[in-house]
Amino acid sequence: MTNYICVTCGCQYAEAVDPPDFCKICADERQFVGFGGQQWTTLEALRASHHNHIEPMEPGLTRIGSEPTFAIGQHMFLVEGAGGNLLWDCITLIDDETIEAIRERGGLSVMALSHPHFLSSIIEWSRAFNGVPIYVNAADRQWVTRSDPAIVFWEGASRNLGEGLTLIHGGGHFDGGTMLHWAAGAEGRGVLLPGDIIQVVNDPHWVSFMYSYANMIPLPASKVGHLVDVVEPFEFERIYSPWLGRIVAEDGKAVVRRSAKRYIDAMGV
Numbered sequence: 339m340t341n342y343i344c345v346t347c348g349c350q351y352a353e354a355v356d357p358p359d360f361c362k363i364c365a366d367e368r369q370f371v372g373f374g375g376q377q378w379t380t381l382e383a384l385r386a387s388h389h390n391h392i393e394p395m396e397p398g399l400t401r402i403g404s405e406p407t408f409a410i411g412q413h414m415f416l417v418e419g420a421g422g423n424l425l426w427d428c429i430t431l432i433d434d435e436t437i438e439a440i441r442e443r444g445g446l447s448v449m450a451l452s453h454p455h456f457l458s459s460i461i462e463w464s465r466a467f468n469g470v471p472i473y474v475n476a477a478d479r480q481w482v483t484r485s486d487p488a489i490v491f492w493e494g495a496s497r498n499l500g501e502g503l504t505l506i507h508g509g510g511h512f513d514g515g516t517m518l519h520w521a522a523g524a525e526g527r528g529v530l531l532p533g534d535i536i537q538v539v540n541d542p543h544w545v546s547f548m549y550s551y552a553n554m555i556p557l558p559a560s561k562v563g564h565l566v567d568v569v570e571p572f573e574f575e576r577i578y579s580p581w582l583g584r585i586v587a588e589d590g591k592a593v594v595r596r597s598a599k600r601y602i603d604a605m606g607v
């Protein structure tokens with residue numbers, strides 16, 4: 339029995355003798371099946387070919403990603419709090435070295451996911467830390483690739499996880515699209531970790547909003563406006579994307595506002 343992993347998106351599936359017929363994440367119009375067709379790998383194979391890079395971003399925030407890049411190349415973030423740490427989003431490669439590095443920083447109390455593209459091997463990470471709860475928005479329940487009792491399907495506009503950490507439901511890219519607000523980040527001026535529900539673009543003074551980044555399918559203006567509205571009550575200076583080099587260093591909320599205006603103007607609505 340094997341927990342097969344999709345090579346294109348990096349999501350791990352429930353234990354089985356044979357791999358699934360297809361990956362439901364990649365078969366969706368927001369993703370794609372690679373040129374070579376559907377391919378599968380395992381954690382054992384990945385551990386032999388990749389390692390993780392662990393990088394402090396600012397006090398209390400660590401970014402972790404795999405080298406060389408695997409699947410869609412996202413990073414996950416460890417956010418440290420006095421009463422416990424949160425792992426935001428996830429990557430596929432879990433190894434002893436990375437588990438130990440997280441333990442050195444106080445371990446994990448809770449995990450949370452922005453959207454199903456980052457499901458990766460999230461169940462393995464939870465199990466490595468005593469089955470800590472994983473917050474996944476209930477609107478994305480159908481996309482979960484490996485069920486587990488640790489998954490908490492949460493509902494509502496937001497969810498306070500303590501330590502100044504709040505999950506914000508934004509929708510858009512996925513119906514359950516979730517962003518994390520960290521009030522203590524950026525020296526107390528606030529940090530937004532939006533996954534790609536709001537995406538920092540190549541020019542780090544701007545963000546964008548898409549239904550599909552891989553296939554360049556835009557979001558309707560009403561959904562972009564909604565994303566601006568849901569982050570409005572929160573103060574944040576910095577925005578950290580899950581991809582390298584994509585960080586809005588300052589004036590984050592104004593960047594979201596003006597980027598939404600540019601986007602909606604460009605759509606001509």
Ligand SMILES: [Zn+2]
Pocket residue numbers: 344345346347348349361362363364365
């Ligand atoms: Zn896939």
Ligand SMILES: [Zn+2]
Pocket residue numbers: 453455511534
């Ligand atoms: Zn995505």
